[in-house]
Amino acid sequence: MNFDDIYLKAGELINQPIYSVPPDLLQNAVETIRRKTPKSAEQFERAKQLIPGGSQHMMTCKDPHSITIKRSLGAEMWDLDGNRYLDYLMTLGPVILGHGYPQLMEEISNVILEEGSATGLTSEWEIKACEQIVRHVKSVDKVRYFQSGTEANLAAVRLARAYTGKKKIIRIGGAYHGWSDEFVYDMQIPFSGAFQAAGIPEEHFANVIGVGPNDVPALEKAFEEAEKNGGAAALIVEPTGPETGALPVHPDFNKTARELCDRFEALLIFDEVVTGFRMAMGGAQEIYGIDADLTVFGKLITHGFPSSGALGGRKEVMDCLAGLVEGKPKPFVAGTVAGSSLTSAATYWSLKFIEEENAIEKANEKASQLCKGLNGLFDQLSLPFFSHTCASLVHFEITAPLYVDIRNPDNIMEALARKQAVDDLSTVFLAEGIQTKYGARAFLSMAHTEEHIEETLTVFEKVLKQLVQQS
Numbered sequence: 001m002n003f004d005d006i007y008l009k010a011g012e013l014i015n016q017p018i019y020s021v022p023p024d025l026l027q028n029a030v031e032t033i034r035r036k037t038p039k040s041a042e043q044f045e046r047a048k049q050l051i052p053g054g055s056q057h058m059m060t061c062k063d064p065h066s067i068t069i070k071r072s073l074g075a076e077m078w079d080l081d082g083n084r085y086l087d088y089l090m091t092l093g094p095v096i097l098g099h100g101y102p103q104l105m106e107e108i109s110n111v112i113l114e115e116g117s118a119t120g121l122t123s124e125w126e127i128k129a130c131e132q133i134v135r136h137v138k139s140v141d142k143v144r145y146f147q148s149g150t151e152a153n154l155a156a157v158r159l160a161r162a163y164t165g166k167k168k169i170i171r172i173g174g175a176y177h178g179w180s181d182e183f184v185y186d187m188q189i190p191f192s193g194a195f196q197a198a199g200i201p202e203e204h205f206a207n208v209i210g211v212g213p214n215d216v217p218a219l220e221k222a223f224e225e226a227e228k229n230g231g232a233a234a235l236i237v238e239p240t241g242p243e244t245g246a247l248p249v250h251p252d253f254n255k256t257a258r259e260l261c262d263r264f265e266a267l268l269i270f271d272e273v274v275t276g277f278r279m280a281m282g283g284a285q286e287i288y289g290i291d292a293d294l295t296v297f298g299k300l301i302t303h304g305f306p307s308s309g310a311l312g313g314r315k316e317v318m319d320c321l322a323g324l325v326e327g328k329p330k331p332f333v334a335g336t337v338a339g340s341s342l343t344s345a346a347t348y349w350s351l352k353f354i355e356e357e358n359a360i361e362k363a364n365e366k367a368s369q370l371c372k373g374l375n376g377l378f379d380q381l382s383l384p385f386f387s388h389t390c391a392s393l394v395h396f397e398i399t400a401p402l403y404v405d406i407r408n409p410d411n412i413m414e415a416l417a418r419k420q421a422v423d424d425l426s427t428v429f430l431a432e433g434i435q436t437k438y439g440a441r442a443f444l445s446m447a448h449t450e451e452h453i454e455e456t457l458t459v460f461e462k463v464l465k466q467l468v469q470q471s
């Protein structure tokens with residue numbers, strides 16, 4: 001589905017009443033989960049005493065309790081009670097070879113057994129990992145590891161400021177760049193400003209400028225305004241558009257972003273935490289044909305092993321991190337286990353196997369099949385929903401919450417209700433043994449099979465029929 005069709009369909013969908021999950025359907029799902037997962041329920045009771053909210057991850061479905069996973073393999077997981085789940089969360093994106101890919105497990109185990117967990121000194125894996133990244137991503141000459149995508153993004157803006165001597169960071173509304181202070185602004189929902197910024201003094205946003213997705217005039221104006229007050233150090237984008245293309249980027253946007261950065265002497269930062277080595281070995285930038293000045297990596301670069309964050313870029317920018325660029329200050333960055341032998345061996349072997357297995361192509365193909373199947377189902381049931389892909393990530397829009405324009409305050413409740421409907425849907429899918437990314441997305445891997453896709457479509461048909469009958 002192309003850019004115009006996606007926005008057209010989404011525009012139609014948000015003019016329809018919300019397809020909320022009816023209370024009976026939700027209640028049945030919650031009861032099914034409760035009945036099937038007594039051991040997880042027990043764990044959740046213990047976890048609540050120890051962990052705020054009872055789980056470490058915000059993506060865990062807690063209705064009625066989080067599921068405790070005991071085993072994972074390929075595209076499937078099993079909980080403590082022995083229930084099997086078809087997994088479309090895939091650790092939130094890193095896993096494309098499938099869970100427990102045997103050769104990867106073996107190689108990493110060997111590294112741990114030989115070198116231990118981390119030494120704080122250099123290991124040969126560090127060099128091998130960086131060589132892999134530099135070999136594949138054209139705009140990257142040098143790489144520095146951090147401990148998460150959040151940290152790597154934080155380092156990217158600090159480096160951009162040190163290198164350019166400018167202050168402002170321009171970002172696109174709706175994108176997620178991690179949870180560091182300055183990035184909890186316009187996060188996940190375009191124009192949400194400091195909505196989720198409890199605990200962050202508003203002064204932290206003094207040098208952040210949010211611009212709506214694909215709004216080129218506003219972007220140009222942001223650069224001009226920045227010039228009058230400290231200048232723009234960087235524009236940071238997810239090259240696919242916010243939330244890995246949930247709000248897709250216009251085909252010309254990245255080129256325009258590059259031109260504006262060049263014109264205003266700002267750095268272009270591509271946040272490729274999700275897209276690097278999932279969309280292409282050269283990242284999304286290979287597909288769009290645009291070179292970033294700095295690229296942020298995470299997730300795929302360790303395939304789920306800790307700790308996954310890295311920053312890459314042009315030599316003369318990256319060398320600033322070591323104080324090697326004449327006339328440029330050295331920004332301070334650090335991290336106890338950054339680039340450990342475990343982390344860097346995980347990069348080396350993961351990227352090697354992803355390339356050798358042609359995992360990207362295989363996962364993309366499965367994603368296309370699922371997307372096609374879903375759109376066929378929506379047509380067959382005469383429903384206004386739609387699905388589109390961003391490489392191996394399948395988006396399926398049932399309520400399209402991100403497309404509601406919350407600049408109109410009357411729409412805020414509407415957007416929240418649409419988001420709630422999607423959350424409820426994820427609970428219904430979970431009760432049917434399907435783990436989605438909050439009821440709206442599915443990460444495919446090369447381990448997903450045609451049988452898995454058939455199974456998914458059967459579950460969707462059942463759920464959607466109930467959704468429509470009872471709405």
Ligand SMILES: Cc1ncc(COP(=O)(O)O)c(C=O)c1O
Nearest residue numbers: 148149150176177178273274298
């Ligand atoms: C595009 C993007 N950037 C950054 C991050 C933050 O990465 P991490 O969770 O490793 O801190 C995420 C996490 O989902 C992401 O999707």
